[in-house]
Amino acid sequence: MNRKVLTLVLIRKLNEVLLGYKKRGFGVNKWNGFGGKVEAKEGIYEAAARELREECGLVVLPVNLEKIGLINFEFVGDPLILEVHVFTSTKYEGHPFETEEMLPKWFHVTDIPFDDMWVDDKLWFPLFLSGKKFKGYFLFQGHDVILKHNLENITCF
């Protein structure tokens, strides 16, 4: 079974979350966290910090990233499993700016644009927003329909 290891970073301020509108590639036209593929010989935390910086200019030290989720995505007809490591942080430097890939925007926690996000986000964001950690699995048919899923709250990674 093939796996692609990816990162997803959700930066938080008191009552806001930073999302990016994806301008190209996988998940185009959706609001998402920042992230991408972990390169060979790169640690997962380092990869998460690098993708955040590349996609919106914010600088976070890998040590200031807190791992909050691990989600495996499978797509019907595709043998590739996406293993997504989800992180959060409130300790960052800089101001987010638009890049070739993402248009960043802060959203109030009560106003997350779920209708324009991956459909799984609606299920696990409440755990993230309430400070919980989780593991999940989602089987997709295409990019908009979840055929099967499980999601469990865990205490630590």
Ligand SMILES: Nc1[nH]c(=O)nc2c1ncn2[C@H]1C[C@H](O)[C@@H](COP(=O)(O)OP(=O)(O)OP(=O)(O)O)O1
């Ligand atoms: N169902 C889903 N729900 C979600 O919230 N995020 C998802 C998701 N499926 C994938 N992602 C995230 C993980 C990762 O941050 C991003 C996909 O990464 P990218 O396409 O940016 O990575 P690639 O490695 O293809 O490109 P690079 O940016 O060049 O590294 O989308």
